[in-house]
Amino acid sequence: MKPRIAVIGVGRMGSALVSAFLGQGHGVDIWNRTRAKCEPLAAKGARIAETVRDAAAAADIVVVNVNDYAASDALLRKEEVTRALSGKLLVQLTSGSPSQAREQATWARRNDIAYLDGAIMGTPDFIGTPGCTILYAGPSELFERHKPVFLALGGNPQYVGSDVGHASALDSALLVYMWGALFGALQGAAICEAEGVSLEALTGYVKATTPVVDGAVADLFARIRQRRFGADEQTLATMEIHAGALQHVLAICDERGIPRGVPAAFDQLFQKAILAGDGQADFAALHRFMRPA
Ligand SMILES: NC(=O)c1ccc[n+]([C@@H]2O[C@H](COP(=O)([O-])OP(=O)(O)OC[C@H]3O[C@@H](n4cnc5c(N)ncnc54)[C@H](OP(=O)(O)O)[C@@H]3O)[C@@H](O)[C@H]2O)c1
Structure with missing residues (x-):
């Protein structure tokens, strides 16, 4: 039996994560601040939860994907939610900094929540494809045990080490590398347009x-x-x-x-x-x- 997954936050990326989990036969509970974004996913088979607590309580693994850690903290650090997460695996796929990841891991440990911090190295259209790379940091045993679940999100889940800040660190390094190329492409396009190339x-x-x-x-x-x-x-x-x-x-x-x-x-x-x-x-x-x- 495949583990049941809760996905908190179904914006552009969260929706892609839910579709990929559903596509691989996982039962999925979803919660989003704006409920309307849940409807298309419910039509695909996801179950809409009334509260974050309900979603967390129903699932074996809880995946969070909202704008930032501040939004995530506001959702998770409530007594009833923390209690529902206790004893489960929390996978944070929200983008953040290494220090935010480390602080969250400390909070999770204090509350008996198993924790992996992830960084998605692709756009929503890459989720679920063989070329999709997602980086995971934290205890290796957790990554290895749940790797089949991570494979639902893409063909290249990568364990980057036990320092829980390293997925975010690599995310920042790879993002700045990407922006170097994108800003260069913008400047190059402006030069070509101005010169008639x-x-x-x-x-x-x-x-x-x-x-x-x-x-x-x-x-x-x-x-x-x-x-x-x-x-x-x-x-x-x-x-x-x-x-x-x-x-x-x-x-x-x-x-x-x-x-x-x-x-x-x-x-x-x-x-x-x-x-x-x-x-x-x-x-x-x-x-x-x-x-x-
Ligand atoms: N899009 C990408 O290509 C990409 C790639 C890699 C990583 N990521 C990361 O994935 C995360 C989500 O990105 P996205 O593209 O999916 O953004 P998005 O489409 O704008 O979705 C943002 C999500 O965060 C929720 N949210 C924001 N503030 C909230 C709050 N205060 N309380 C509760 N929920 C809140 C939104 O809820 P509402 O629907 O109610 O607004 C929505 O579900 C970000 O950390 C981003 O850096 C995105």
């Missing part, structure tokens, strides 16, 4: 040059790990070469009236490094300007 062409060339970017990122991580910041025979381009190329980007932006905020932020870092004497160093030398103050 089609976005179809840009799309194709982004794809064609992806291996170059992936290689540079892998090289950067390896250098940071090995603390190899100076230029050496494997250096792909020095700081000054990077900074020089960026000046052309800034020039196009100025000529065409495109806001230069994103590349200007990159330039600030390049100039700081060059001023500090790293002009001939590897790009990885920027690492020292990224460390906590």
